[in-house]
Amino acid sequence: MELMAKISFVIYALIILGGGLVAVTSQSLVRALVGLISTLLGVAGMYMLLATPFMAFMQILIYVGAVAVIVFFAVMLTRADEGGEEADPAPIRQSLGSLAAVAAVGGVLSWVLLTKPVQGLKVPVEVAVEELGKGLMESYFVAFELISVILLVAMSGAVLLAWERRVKK
Amino acid sequence: MSPLLLYQLVALLLLCLGIFGMTQRRSFVGMLISVELMLNGAGLSIVASSQLTEASAVLGQLGALLVMGLAAAEATLVLAIIVVVSRRFGTTKTSEVSTLKE
Structure with a gap:
């Protein structure tokens, strides 16, 4: 197994x-x-x-x-x-710069991960979906409401942005 | 190697791929794809940390769920921005969408 x-x-x-x-x-x-x-x-x-x-x-x-x-x-x-x-392929300077950025971030993070390992559990915890629903409705209710507000704002903002030009015509 | 370390390394791989694409791509759509890769790495890292340690598993899963919601909202807005930019400039190349230089 x-x-x-x-x-x-x-x-x-x-x-x-x-x-x-x-x-x-x-x-x-x-x-x-x-x-x-x-x-x-x-x-x-x-x-x-x-x-x-x-x-x-x-x-x-x-x-x-x-x-x-x-x-x-x-x-x-x-x-x-x-x-x-x-x-057309990216200019070689840009590719080298990208690789340098990746090496900087990946180097630091993997160094931290490999030198200070956290001994986690062997087997993941199992959580029932009911508990997730309870968490959304009780402990993290505000976050749940805020994310719906954000989605509503993003959706209406997107519609507004794409609509503006058509009204002007 | 503990399982937690392996999952974190996969998440780090996703982050590195995203950074590489973000800095190397020359169109907005390519950069949007890279951002999605990075956000996915973040979600995987959060879920792995909460499932494989003593931390609250419910908090981790709900946090990753919120990251997914933010990613969806961000993708919607970026789509609208790309549409507006391509109408106004006629291109979505990052090097040509600039008016300050003129």
Whole structure:
């Protein structure tokens, strides 16, 4: 059973790595989007391994279902793929700068992770969905309400931004 | 290597990929994709830390859920901004969307 968990962890990690590399290096934005979706599915698998099936479900519902469609609309509405804005490879100076940024952040964080390891539990805690619902309705009620306000504001703001031009015409 | 460390390393990998894409991409849509990668890493890190330590598991899962909600709101707004910018400038290249230089 433990071996199965390790094997699936490695498989999900490889999916995340491969999808992420496609997402950030692909010259076609539609391919980058497909890479992003496979990364999101890999992270959903990680959530399953962490014994949080509810989070895995939400990951697929919110990210793969909603955010991926929004990104695809962004590609479609700007015809970002047609002109090939990412078609020519990035200038070498920019790539070197990006690698330096990654090395700085990743170096510091992985140094902290590897030198000061936290001995966590072997087996993840299991929480029933009822407790999550109770938490949303009792302890973290304000955060729950605030996130709905934020979503409402973002949605109406987006509609307003996209509408303005049409009224002017 | 404890399981917690492995999950944190995967989250760090997502963060690094996101930073790389964010600094290297030359269009807004590519940068939006990179931001989503980074936010995913944050969510995975939060859930792993709460599930594999003594910290409150409910708090961790709900926190990651709120991160997902913020990511959805952010993606919506960025979509609107991209649409407005591409109407006004006719392109979404980051190098051409600038008026201060002129």
